[in-house]
Amino acid sequence: MKINYAHGFLSFQGEKAGTCAWQTSAKKAGVNMGGIVMAKKTKLTLHPKYAIGEISPRLYGAFMEPIGTIVNGSMYNPKHPTADAQGFRRDFMDALREAGLPALRLPGGNFVSGWEWKDSIGPMEQRKAHLDLAWFQYIPNDVGHDEYLQWAEKIATEPMYTINLGTGTLQDAIHIAEYTNHPGGTYWSDLRRQYGREEPYQVKTWYLGNEMDGPWQIGSWEKDPRGYGVLANEVSKAMKWVDGRIETAVCASSSPFLDHYPQWDLEVLQECYNSVDFVSMHHYHSAAPGNYAQLLGGSAYIEDYINTEAALCDFVQAKMRSPRKLMLSFDEYGTMMRPLEGIRHPGWGPYNLYHTHYAFRPDRSYVRHDPDNMEQREFPTGDMADALGSASVLLAFLRHADRVKIGCMTRGLAALCRTDREHVWRSASYYPFHQLMEYGRGRSMQVVVEGETFDLPAYAVDDTSQYPEKEGLPFVDAAAAYDEENGTLAVFAINRDWENDTEVELDCSAFTGFRFVEAIQLYSDDLDAKNTFENPDRIQPAVNASAREEDGAVKATLKRLSWNVFRFEKEKEEKV
Numbered sequence: 001m002k003i004n005y006a007h008g009f010l011s012f013q014g015e016k017a018g019t020c021a022w023q024t025s026a027k028k029a030g031v032n033m034g035g036i037v038m039a040k041k042t043k044l045t046l047h048p049k050y051a052i053g054e055i056s057p058r059l060y061g062a063f064m065e066p067i068g069t070i071v072n073g074s075m076y077n078p079k080h081p082t083a084d085a086q087g088f089r090r091d092f093m094d095a096l097r098e099a100g101l102p103a104l105r106l107p108g109g110n111f112v113s114g115w116e117w118k119d120s121i122g123p124m125e126q127r128k129a130h131l132d133l134a135w136f137q138y139i140p141n142d143v144g145h146d147e148y149l150q151w152a153e154k155i156a157t158e159p160m161y162t163i164n165l166g167t168g169t170l171q172d173a174i175h176i177a178e179y180t181n182h183p184g185g186t187y188w189s190d191l192r193r194q195y196g197r198e199e200p201y202q203v204k205t206w207y208l209g210n211e212m213d214g215p216w217q218i219g220s221w222e223k224d225p226r227g228y229g230v231l232a233n234e235v236s237k238a239m240k241w242v243d244g245r246i247e248t249a250v251c252a253s254s255s256p257f258l259d260h261y262p263q264w265d266l267e268v269l270q271e272c273y274n275s276v277d278f279v280s281m282h283h284y285h286s287a288a289p290g291n292y293a294q295l296l297g298g299s300a301y302i303e304d305y306i307n308t309e310a311a312l313c314d315f316v317q318a319k320m321r322s323p324r325k326l327m328l329s330f331d332e333y334g335t336m337m338r339p340l341e342g343i344r345h346p347g348w349g350p351y352n353l354y355h356t357h358y359a360f361r362p363d364r365s366y367v368r369h370d371p372d373n374m375e376q377r378e379f380p381t382g383d384m385a386d387a388l389g390s391a392s393v394l395l396a397f398l399r400h401a402d403r404v405k406i407g408c409m410t411r412g413l414a415a416l417c418r419t420d421r422e423h424v425w426r427s428a429s430y431y432p433f434h435q436l437m438e439y440g441r442g443r444s445m446q447v448v449v450e451g452e453t454f455d456l457p458a459y460a461v462d463d464t465s466q467y468p469e470k471e472g473l474p475f476v477d478a479a480a481a482y483d484e485e486n487g488t489l490a491v492f493a494i495n496r497d498w499e500n501d502t503e504v505e506l507d508c509s510a511f512t513g514f515r516f517v518e519a520i521q522l523y524s525d526d527l528d529a530k531n532t533f534e535n536p537d538r539i540q541p542a543v544n545a546s547a548r549e550e551d552g553a554v555k556a557t558l559k560r561l562s563w564n565v566f567r568f569e570k571e572k573e574e575k576v
Contacts, residue, residue, distance in 0.1 A: 031271075053403070054443055057289055058158070059394070059397055059407040061157075062105070067113060075092060075143070093151070099206075121192075138369070164209070177238075209228075209253060209543065229269065240275075251268070273317065274320065283333055292561055335392070379393070402444075415430055449476055455470065489569075492565055501560055503558075519565070
């Protein structure tokens with residue numbers, strides 16, 4: 001059975017061109033009106049023979065950039081009561097260490113395309129302050145190259161470093177690799193030792209710039225993909241000559257909405273395919289406020305992007321007769337709800353995405369951040385809807401674990417632990433993220449989903465986010481992980497239905513010798529609800545009491561718009 005989800009469409013004709021018109025009822029629009037009707041039914045089936053690929057722990061990484069409060073305020077505040085000798089907040093570090101974050105892409109972001117890392121090392125009083133043209137802020141370099149890497153060590157996570165290929169050069173790339181990873185005996189490695197760091201940092205993964213096709217990027221290579229590909233090739237080779245253990249990631253198009261996508265990517269890859277290891281991908285999915293079908297249906301568009309990029313890589317591999325298969329690094333992603341706007345330029349064309357960053361505002365002034373007195377302390381996310389949106393993207397990554405080996409949630413640090421000026425607590429987003437980190441190990445498994453579906457007509461948020469129609473999206477979005485070594489199986493599921501509970505039958509009987517352990521559910525009647533320091537347990541997971549074993553399967557009721565985890569363990573053999 002298929003249910004047609006009919007969202008109001010955008011009219012591109014007549015006087016109302018570029019306006020949004022709601023054509024249907026709240027039920028069809030996916031807006032939560034609080035009505036509950038009879039539950040739908042869905043069957044999920046798994047078999048140990050049908051694996052997708054090995055799951056990399058780095059799939060559950062995060063991304064950080066010194067904008068807002070995440071660096072100046074949450075990470076660094078020398079006046080905070082818990083600050084250590086370097087000015088790092090111990091409460092923030094303790095929370096991230098406890099969460100077990102496996103990897104972190106740093107220090108940016110658009111910021112790095114104009115950042116001179118050499119001005120951020122050495123004694124604090126000798127460092128040079130810069131203008132950050134990307135985010136209109138002052139960069140005092142209180143947190144510099146060494147501090148980023150030392151902080152990553154303190155929270156026990158793997159740093160993945162982004163270099164400047166906007167204003168940066170090949171020589172700069174050689175120097176930063178030498179300073180960071182070479183043991184000693186050269187100017188740059190000995191300078192690191194002089195500044196107090198005897199042992200090299202041994203950073204393994206390096207990103208060759210950030211969103212280098214974006215017209216908003218400082219030193220953009222938008223008009224010269226071959227030029228960027230040649231530079232990336234030479235930089236990758238040289239950095240690996242400095243340290244043969246290094247792996248590199250070349251930038252793909254920073255959005256599938258850009259008019260030059262995917263041709264730009266193809267031209268880049270043909271110049272550097274045999275010298276790089278990953279393709280760096282970014283995407284931020286948008287939906288209209290209250291439209292949960294659009295929000296959670298976003299995983300389908302994420303998968304389109306993955307499939308296209310993987311196909312490009314495989315085409316270039318075949319064309320070059322290369323034995324190497326490139327993997328994908330989805331190192332910036334997020335989901336968000338934002339108001340619908342009139343479309344000035346419908347369709348995919350040269351105007352798309354330009355106005356997002358690429359604008360001249362003579363009235364705009366630069367911001368000087370005070371870590372102890374920030375105007376904006378609260379991140380505008382962390383509610384139940386945000387938890388579901390982020391988790392839906394991670395399920396898409398799991399379904400492509402054979403190619404997607406790195407994932408970096410843009411709000412990942414805030415998801416693992418939210419902060420204000422004084423406190424740290426867990427958001428709703430923490431729980432799906434952490435459960436995936438804990439249980440989403442081993443091999444990703446195919447999940448056959450049999451149940452009712454919905455259609456998602458084409459929609460647009462604004463010029464930058466125009467989404468084609470999707471048909472036959474299952475209400476239950478699922479993925480699974482099988483850790484054969486540790487004898488565990490986990491099935492993750494989101495009930496995307498905005499109105500109805502769903503009765504699920506989970507058939508894992510082909511996994512012989514496994515017993516059902518528990519079903520965990522994260523749910524809130526209020527999708528805008530947030531945990532706070534004063535009320536940290538407003539949203540938290542609970543055992544799904546409806547789950548039971550019946551007729552060789554596990555059956556349970558999934559609440560509408562809920563996150564669910566089913567856990568199985570292999571029974572231990574009794575010793576004779």
